Amino acid sequence: MMLTILLLVVLPLLAVGFTAWSRSLEKSHLATLITATAHLAATFYLLLTQRNPFAANLWLGIDPLGSFFLIILSHTFLAVALYSPGFLHRMQKPEYNASRRLYYPALNSYLLANTLVIVTQHFGLLWVVLELTTFSLAPLIYFYRSKESLEAVWKYLFLVSLGLVFLLIGILALGLAAKGTGEQASLLFADLVRVAVRLDPLWVKVGFVFALVGISAKIGLAPMHPADIDATSNAPGPVAALMAGSLRSTAMLVLLRFYEVASHTSVGEFSQRLLMIAGAFSLLVATVYIWRSRDYKRLLAYSSVEHLGIITLSTGVGGAAMLGALLHTLFNSFGKIALFFMAGRINRDLQTREIESVQDLMQRLPWSGFVFGVAFFYVVGTPPSGFFFSELLMLQGMVHARAWLVLGVFLVLLMIIFIGMSRAVLRMMQNPRRSAPPTSEPPERFHLAHAVSLYALAVSVPIAIFQPDFLFGPLRSILAEFGFSL
Amino acid sequence: MTNALSILFCLTLMYLAVTTRLRSYVLILVFQGILVAGVYTVSFFENFSATHLVIAGAVLLLRTILIPAYIVKIIRDLDMEHRDRTHRYHPGFLVQISGVIIAALLLSYQFSRMASVLVIPLGTALAGIFSGGLLIIRRRLLLAHVIGFLIIENGLFLLGVGVKAEMPWVIELGAFLDLFVLVFLMGIAMNHLKSHFPEGAGEDLTTLRD
Numbered sequence: 001m002m003l004t005i006l007l008l009v010v011l012p013l014l015a016v017g018f019t020a021w022s023r024s025l026e027k028s029h030l031a032t033l034i035t036a037t038a039h040l041a042a043t044f045y046l047l048l049t050q051r052n053p054f055a056a057n058l059w060l061g062i063d064p065l066g067s068f069f070l071i072i073l074s075h076t077f078l079a080v081a082l083y084s085p086g087f088l089h090r091m092q093k094p095e096y097n098a099s100r101r102l103y104y105p106a107l108n109s110y111l112l113a114n115t116l117v118i119v120t121q122h123f124g125l126l127w128v129v130l131e132l133t134t135f136s137l138a139p140l141i142y143f144y145r146s147k148e149s150l151e152a153v154w155k156y157l158f159l160v161s162l163g164l165v166f167l168l169i170g171i172l173a174l175g176l177a178a179k180g181t182g183e184q185a186s187l188l189f190a191d192l193v194r195v196a197v198r199l200d201p202l203w204v205k206v207g208f209v210f211a212l213v214g215i216s217a218k219i220g221l222a223p224m225h226p227a228d229i230d231a232t233s234n235a236p237g238p239v240a241a242l243m244a245g246s247l248r249s250t251a252m253l254v255l256l257r258f259y260e261v262a263s264h265t266s267v268g269e270f271s272q273r274l275l276m277i278a279g280a281f282s283l284l285v286a287t288v289y290i291w292r293s294r295d296y297k298r299l300l301a302y303s304s305v306e307h308l309g310i311i312t313l314s315t316g317v318g319g320a321a322m323l324g325a326l327l328h329t330l331f332n333s334f335g336k337i338a339l340f341f342m343a344g345r346i347n348r349d350l351q352t353r354e355i356e357s358v359q360d361l362m363q364r365l366p367w368s369g370f371v372f373g374v375a376f377f378y379v380v381g382t383p384p385s386g387f388f389f390s391e392l393l394m395l396q397g398m399v400h401a402r403a404w405l406v407l408g409v410f411l412v413l414l415m416i417i418f419i420g421m422s423r424a425v426l427r428m429m430q431n432p433r434r435s436a437p438p439t440s441e442p443p444e445r446f447h448l449a450h451a452v453s454l455y456a457l458a459v460s461v462p463i464a465i466f467q468p469d470f471l472f473g474p475l476r477s478i479l480a481e482f483g484f485s486l
Numbered sequence: 487m488t489n490a491l492s493i494l495f496c497l498t499l500m501y502l503a504v505t506t507r508l509r510s511y512v513l514i515l516v517f518q519g520i521l522v523a524g525v526y527t528v529s530f531f532e533n534f535s536a537t538h539l540v541i542a543g544a545v546l547l548l549r550t551i552l553i554p555a556y557i558v559k560i561i562r563d564l565d566m567e568h569r570d571r572t573h574r575y576h577p578g579f580l581v582q583i584s585g586v587i588i589a590a591l592l593l594s595y596q597f598s599r600m601a602s603v604l605v606i607p608l609g610t611a612l613a614g615i616f617s618g619g620l621l622i623i624r625r626r627l628l629l630a631h632v633i634g635f636l637i638i639e640n641g642l643f644l645l646g647v648g649v650k651a652e653m654p655w656v657i658e659l660g661a662f663l664d665l666f667v668l669v670f671l672m673g674i675a676m677n678h679l680k681s682h683f684p685e686g687a688g689e690d691l692t693t694l695r696d
Contacts, residue, residue, distance in 0.1 A: 122657075124653045124654065124657035125656075125657055125660070127657075127661070128657055128660035128661055128663075128664055129660075131664040131667075131668065132664070134668075135664075135667055135668070135671060138671050138675075142675075142678075145678075147682040147683075147693055148693050148694060150675065150678050150679060150682055151691045151693050151694055152694060153675060154628070154672075154675050154679065154691065155691065155694075157668065157671060157672060157675065158631065158635070158672070161635065161668055162635065162638070165615070165638055165639070165642055168642055169615075169642070169645065172645060172646060172649055172651050175649070175651040176601055176603075176649050176651065179601075179602070179650075180601075187653075200601070202600060203601065230694045233694075234694065289696055292696055293696060294696075298696065
């Protein structure tokens with residue numbers, strides 16, 4: 001058990017120190033890769049054994065929810081660690097020197113901060129470590145040192161921190177709710193769930209509303225999404241993949257922690273309704289902007305708003321829809337890895353982010369175009385992608401809950417989004433250019449980034465079809481913690 | 487005593503509404519830091535422990551010395567002293583802040599009928615949070631936005647006192663560290679912004695849009 005803690009928390013901390021000290025990018029990469037692999041091994045071990053390696057008085061611990069979200073973080077981080085050397089190798093301009101130097105320390109800080117958010121069992125500590133995730137991302141978002149990335153990092157720092165102010169108000173409200181229970185007011189998740197029926201419903205309601213508004217900036221839920229969109233679309237490919245694939249999921253976990261407390265009180269129904277409204281609104285906003293987007297990286301960022309909206313909406317519905325939402329979170333990380341890796345490569349090779357300027361992708365960049373196309377079909381839920389199965393579970397949950405209005409809104413908006421995204425992506429893939437391209441460039445070769453992306457897309461299929469018990473067992477436990485059974 | 491210090495905090499908010507000088511904003515931050523530390527010390531005076539002493543000391547160090555000194559350094563480095571008028575004086579802002587203070591105190595009074603809270607400190611905390619937000623909306627300079635954010639943070643700290651929510655000291659200190667790192671990062675970002683956006687005004691940041 002001690003080894004698990006070492007691999008989860010101590011090793012990333014050591015990796016931060018080593019990569020900050022080391023002048024060699026190769027050694028930093030190796031240290032990051034070892035850390036990422038060890039982290040993934042530890043999270044798999046925790047998922048399989050469902051044991052908590054932390055002492056109770058540390059305010060840290062692993063529960064089924066935590067072990068599931070750790071898998072998402074580890075997987076995404078390992079993919080990014082594999083992709084990074086190729087990315088940094090191409091960033092040889094002198095203006096990137098400082099960014100290259102900061103890259104690995106920031107990346108390992110990101111892993112450490114996110115792991116701490118997931119294993120924290122105390123709302124107060126959660127708030128403190130959540131801010132660390134923002135700090136670790138700042139140098140990564142500002143990698144290109146351009147006017148746009150500077151604006152993006154400023155807005156991200158400012159708006160997410162303002163969101164966290166709201167989150168803290170939510171935590172204080174929960175503290176007030178706990179005061180009325182007559183016991184020592186504690187902000188430990190387990191304590192709050194244990195005394196949930198005696199919590200003051202008014203303060204739980206206030207706490208949940210503030211928490212939802214506050215964490216929305218980090219999840220990327222509308223109307224708090226703009227900073228997240230700017231940051232994701234202006235960050236380099238691997239950083240954008242990290243943000244869309246794991247940071248938003250970690251932030252979603254924070255919301256689920258609040259929801260877990262609320263679901264055990266009389267405010268449960270209210271919080272479910274609120275989640276459904278927040279999710280549907282995000283879906284609506286994503287629909288509008290996916291149709292308006294002229295920049296494919298922003299289009300992908302809005303696709304993240306869409307999917308986090310779907311996850312929030314289905315969490316609110318509960319039951320099978322919540323199981324679908326959890327699976328969707330995992331599959332979303334796989335899809336976003338592939339999409340943002342390929343978007344990064346397309347941007348680098350074609351030197352444009354405009355959808356109009358990228359045409360005939362299958363001819364110009366056959367491998368990146370192919371993987372980008374497969375990833376597109378994946379994220380729009382084409383069978384047999386993981387999204388298809390998770391969305392099927394969501395539909396089942398909505399029918400079972402007789403949430404007909406939600407079902408209608410969900411289906412209509414998904415269809416409009418599908419058409420909007422197809423319009424943009426298929427134009428990029430196939431539309432032949434009017435003028436012939438310069439032919440001096442060598443043809444694109446198969447790269448590790450393509451292999452990692454294809455793996456990420458393929459792995460969801462057996463998970464969704466065979467529903468392995470090592471994953472679905474904890475998922476059923478999570479549903480039981482929220483008061484749902486299948 | 488807690489009430490008196492809280493009312494003084496409200497007066498700093500009124501001053502915030504009438505001044506447009508960056509140096510005055512820093513002075514307001516220093517005063518608010520002292521008042522916040524004072525409210526904290528007085529409210530826990532009866533069972534004051536070493537932990538409370540550490541937190542009060544950290545508040546004083548961070549909010550009255552480190553952060554204001556860092557902001558003054560930014561003002562000097564970015565040569566903002568010669569154009570410290572972020573916006574021309576507008577009496578409407580004073581009316582808005584006054585309205586916010588009255589509304590916050592009334593809201594706090596309503597809360598006191600539902601839960602055990604300290605009415606004046608809670609009202610002051612809410613007024614601080616809303617006024618910081620108003621400053622961000624009304625002022626042009628990005629540095630004024632950072633000051634607005636710090637005033638919100640001061641209000642947030644008072645909110646904890648107002649609702650009598652005591653966090654473990656490790657978390658309090660962790661939150662202070664977070665705040666310091668955040669202001670530090672914003673300072674670095676402002677330094678870089680200077681080269682791209684010489685005015686340093688919020689409305690310059692409009693490159694990214696759909």
